[in-house]
Amino acid sequence: MRSDRLGETLLPKRLALPIFASDALSSVAYAPDEILLTLGVAGGAFATTHSWQVTLGVIAVMVVVVASYRQNVHAYPSGGGDYEVATVNLGPKAGLTVASALLVDYVLTVAVSISSGVANAATVLDFVRGREVIVAVVLIALLTAMNLRGVRESGRAFAVPVYAFMLGIIGMGLYGLVQHLTGTLPAAESGSLTLVPEGSQELTGFAAFFLILRAFSSGSAALTGVEAISNGVPAFRKPKSHNAATTLLMMGTLSVVMLSSIIALSHWTGVKIADDPSRQLLRNGVPVGDSYVQDTTIGQLATTVFANFPIGIAFVSIVTGLILILAANTAFNGFPVLASILARDGYLPRQLHTRGDRLAFSNGILILSGAAIVLVIVFRASVTALIQLYIVGVFVSFTTSQIGMIRHWTRHLRLERDAKVRHRMQRSRIINSIGAVMSGTVLVVVLITKFQAGARYAIAAMIVLYVLMLGIKRHYNRVQTELAVDWESDRPILPSHVHAIVCVSKIHKPTLRALAYARASRPSFLEAVTVDVDPEETRELLAEWARHDIPVPLKVLASPYRQITRPILDYVRSIRSDSPRDVVTVYLPEYVLGKWWEQLLHNQSALRLKARLLFTPGVMVVSVPWQLASSAGAERAWIDEPPISGSVRGGGR
């Protein structure tokens, strides 16, 4: 997208909602399962009693987080991502912590969303069952290919499945409610089964409390993606902040409604989700065994509610699968954007920054999908296993960002004199403080309940990223210091003479062109050099040189060990030590070919020579290309890629 046209594509709320909310809304596809499954460890009765408590807890956090981010949206109309908020208000180390957490979370978003999508697809697509891992890997590969090719989904492409998903879930909720009120709602397939505790008895006291906390931690997955809108403020139509805050509220409301619908329906239909279904679920007192197939909660609910309306079942399953894939896709946009911002700030290799270049984004996309595929394979596409690693990062980011917001308001309050504005700021600061305390508490709960179960791997990954990025930053700083010009002493001295050397192995067009260009540059001294590896060939070369009256002297360098690079290096150094104020220019003819494998067959000596010459001070290396016929057209493939525009999400501004 052209910089000067970026402003033309501002989003109305009805498009902004699906674009920014797919990640957050999609989590209702797996959060209820994880709540029910975790509580089910202590048996069916326990799950029924406590699932509402846990859901209310999640909703409470959701309300607070949404309220808090509405403050972010107003404070940073430029789109203050968590990374930016943390960096500006709490310093670069806090920013880097958030960035590490977000990078890890993007990978988990892909892994969890795709795994959940595959599990949901299995409800209607039988062949997926038992092949979840491979299907998930193939889906990630397809997403990767789409994003590498640069297929940019328009807002509309996003809008249809997201609204369809809302329609499906809320429609199912309403239809179920009607059936429930009229007493026609059947029991779920698993409703007639008994869910026994994993241990032999129900838990009590502290163990029960701990289990409830774990269920709450898993349920907090419903909050992932809430921060997306706060990154995307600049993409909204004016008044940007206001519209973004409204959209955020809509998203929060929708999440709460959908989550509550699913939990309510589960209660009414008696859906049972077990960690180990074959042994924990009893039919008439006997375990159902390995042949039992446990569908996802949404799958079971759709089958029950739409028992007489199979199109409804298919619709809900398909849109659930679609929105989960969209959610994964948001990470494919967000990860490279965040990587680009981190690269701009010197925490990642600078080449990840260049916006206009597809290559930069390609690297980010490949790293993301590679990591997600590894996770899916290692955790066998199990949402329950992956969710143990998730959430930590989200709440590290939430908490840091909210603490940053408190600082933000405190700083601004110091300067602000207008009582009305001060009042608003103080109110915002209170909301952000509640947000910080709340998300900090959730973070602690998540850490305590999930550290052993998997969160430690996510934390380890964050620490590795943190250290790595800090190391890169330090390296760049060191280099910058070393390269800084001290204008007192560093005024460069112009070399007195240019001593040019053309490297020749045989006489052909590239050599003649290199000689012509070297002559056109009119150096102070010019000679051609060749290395005498094979005396026979050297004799022939000299004879041909003389025969054609080439107007440049040809010098033969001895090579007692039949090396090529070394004699040239030694010769260049001898020139340098004879006249240290001169600069030596080495002309290397290079072939340009069309195919990469053709490149492998050529230029290797030149490349090696160049790599070594660059270490010698006072030397310039000139590549004189000769374009072979096969190179025509190949350059178009290199350059004429469509320019890219990063969509806004992630930790960025």
Next chain:
Amino acid sequence: MRSDRLGETLLPKRLALPIFASDALSSVAYAPDEILLTLGVAGGAFATTHSWQVTLGVIAVMVVVVASYRQNVHAYPSGGGDYEVATVNLGPKAGLTVASALLVDYVLTVAVSISSGVANAATVLDFVRGREVIVAVVLIALLTAMNLRGVRESGRAFAVPVYAFMLGIIGMGLYGLVQHLTGTLPAAESGSLTLVPEGSQELTGFAAFFLILRAFSSGSAALTGVEAISNGVPAFRKPKSHNAATTLLMMGTLSVVMLSSIIALSHWTGVKIADDPSRQLLRNGVPVGDSYVQDTTIGQLATTVFANFPIGIAFVSIVTGLILILAANTAFNGFPVLASILARDGYLPRQLHTRGDRLAFSNGILILSGAAIVLVIVFRASVTALIQLYIVGVFVSFTTSQIGMIRHWTRHLRLERDAKVRHRMQRSRIINSIGAVMSGTVLVVVLITKFQAGARYAIAAMIVLYVLMLGIKRHYNRVQTELAVDWESDRPILPSHVHAIVCVSKIHKPTLRALAYARASRPSFLEAVTVDVDPEETRELLAEWARHDIPVPLKVLASPYRQITRPILDYVRSIRSDSPRDVVTVYLPEYVLGKWWEQLLHNQSALRLKARLLFTPGVMVVSVPWQLASSAGAERAWIDEPPISGSVRGGGR
């Protein structure tokens, strides 16, 4: 080794024998096993009756092949390898056929020798048993590391284990003979067992004949490596040909003696080798079962002959293992040499040719060991399985070479008038004809008996290599034609002006150096250019430029899509189209750092820009390096590698 000192290290026969013969002699460590095992398929009685016939057949072929190669040695005192003989006398396609066969055979030499070495080691080293594959892979990895590091074994290091092996085998034979004559030779451990046929009954008629032929094919493994001496003639002391021919005769005699000793001892001690020992070997009529451990023939013989002299057992086992490792090592010398010769002739990427450069040899060594490791893993380090792929290549090479030799003599006979010389040539031609017929026959026998069992894989590999190498050759030829200078029309025109551009992103030492060097080169036009990706940064750059009075105009290129490469390319092309007779010189400041990972963090934009500029005609790209502090010392690591000298063996001269 310095070219002018290569002559000083000529080998006396006593050193040449172990250096060139380790491969050929080592095959007596597995050839007898394969003869006995193959015949044993038809039962113990069949094996006893026919193993002498098969051995005599192998010896007959050995005598003919040795006699034939003595002619090669005299005809090509420069060391005419099979590749050279075939190319010169039968044309490049025949040469390429031999080369493909030899490359495949080098890989198999490593795989077979190491697998056999491991099997022999298992006789005395219990922990090896059951871990043959991993031990073999580790050994190959160690050999690879040694050869990559360039540890050059001296002649003496070779001599000791080879002579020790001869001493061990012949000593064991003599000691066994004495015991046999005095009636004190005990039966082998497997002597008391009955070897039953794999089918229920002994074979007769054609099936029996076919089995004998198969055993003969496997036994022909004893001939691998015979050609080595013919490649090494230049390394002999004068009279080179005469000494080489004598050494060849010694080697043949030793092979025959050792092979006969082992087969004779096997007869006397009743050694039984079964394809499927647990079921084919009966003890008192009952199969020995899976707990039975089948040692190699040499292992069983040593245990029997040196029953009261355990040091003898250890000695024979150790020297057998050592010579097999040495045999594998010859392939590590031969493969890169042959690859280098093929690269010289344009059949492999040219960079494999450069002799003085360790890198060229490293690539060859890595390809060889990678392929050998794959074979060892796929065939589970089983000599019996691997031997089915072996030998084909050897006899393709033998046969082609001998046919080439017939042509050689015929050609020379046309010119030769001296009757005595003509007589000698005619005699040589008869010997080579017999050699060609004999090795051709063996080749047909090997193809018929082994095609299905595995030879087809080896043949497929040869065909793939053949096609690949032909494709590379054609590519090089096409390029050569395209680059050839037509002196009538191609006299290059000197460009009228040099238009120089220095690419600038910020002002630091590398930029200043690039500007200084560009100014020193005194181009017709000189300007600095920067791409306006971020207006803020561009403004700062312009201000700094003005403040420091940099005496080169700075041009800002617009970049509406925030690309870097494209605007520069477009600008360069606009210059070219305005003044097509000028040449454009693009100066790129480059950082030089010490570590490869540091390089990853820099120069990526410059590299990308350069890669694309090279496609544009009329452009030179100048790298102006800035050496950072960390680069000091790193260059030494790049360059100060000891020069390499290829040892002589393989298809080359």
